[in-house]
Amino acid sequence: MAAHEQFADDLALYALDALDGSQKAALEQHVETCGACSRELESLRGDMALLALAASGPHPPQRSRDRLLSALAVERPAAAPERTGAGSGGWFGRLGWMAAALLFIAGAVLMKDAKEQSAALQREIAGLQTKTAAQDAERERVRSEFAEFAGPGAQPVTLVVAKNRPQPQGKAIYVQSSGKLLFVASDLPAVPDDKAYELWLLPSTGNPVPAGVFRPDARGSGVVVNPPLNAGVSAKGFAITVEPKQGSAAPTTKPVMVGLVS
């Protein structure tokens, strides 16, 4: 081993969390900058594991296994909120009810895993079933409209700001086979009255394709739903630029947000 000899004993104690006082602080500082001692620390922790192996004993009761599996089942739906913050806060207050409904569903589908997207979408849809007949019809329309966004062909893309600005964020879900696109953004800076944000589909080959123009509301939120895009266009990512209010055929400014398909 090539660990520094003067730290050797302390490393063993540190691995066991048995070092205290100023020696602990000094060692931590050293290990941060010493690869040899850091590797030796990992090896000493491995030696600890050998001690653990010696602690053989009875097996855990069956109820522990049952308890864990029950907890997994409970945690499964709880995993959804950690994937996006779209379902929190004042989003619903910032947009009209239709946009809120879209975002509600979008919040559920903006996930990395298509299966979970589908499950979350179904849960949200189930929650709408208590609405009136008119709302049911509307829900059905929304459900069918967004079903593809939860399918295996949907590509979730996260767009983030390049600089340390106040954390604007955009989420795009794109279905290549049909050309359908859902995009929601939050905390975008305001643009001048004669300007707007324009969303661009960045094809695998060729020039950026216009994918909708929008102006953020007073709180910086914006939505683009199914802009006129040709089906089957392979996207390598999406971007946003500031353009004249009516939009541009090609970007005229540098992107303020970019997200690549993972």
Added chain:
Amino acid sequence: MASALGQNAQDGAPEVKAGGGEASDLSLVARVRARDESAMAALYDRYSSLVYAVALRVLGDTGAAEDVLQEIFLQLWRKPSAFDAARGSMGAWLSVIARNRSIDALRKRKPETDIEDVVLSVETNFAHNADRGRALLKIREVLGKMAAPQRSALEMAFFEGLTHTEIAEKTGEPLGTIKTRIRAGLLSLRAAVAG
């Protein structure tokens, strides 16, 4: 103090159900990352006895040990990426986490170490009964030959979570002696398993 290391020799190694034809730890972790509960159950079946044995040895209470067992596997479910397969055995990793969490519980303190911060390197693959059995024989042989004061110092540090200062006070030995004994004890285990 009577030796607790190497006790339960009649029990043999905790049962591990991984065989040559079963899924590797790595593939199971990959499935856990895809939220596959059956893979999580397989990892539990493979390592729960090891984790539980460590927790029970430290805590001496089955209920508390079950709580640690539950907490650790839930953490693995929530953060499967915390396991760095490049470092080797998942069993070793889990056993160290089990020990640390059990010490935290013993001292009634909030968990101080995130599972992502537990990085270790060990050659022994704890996933297979045969490997663990061979390692266990060697470990017990080393512990059996180890001088009582050295074994005692290791036990107090590992299973009781005492600092070297506390061990020195408890035994009346100089701090430097405690340090040296603990390090030499760990290295003798490493050498035995590597040999």
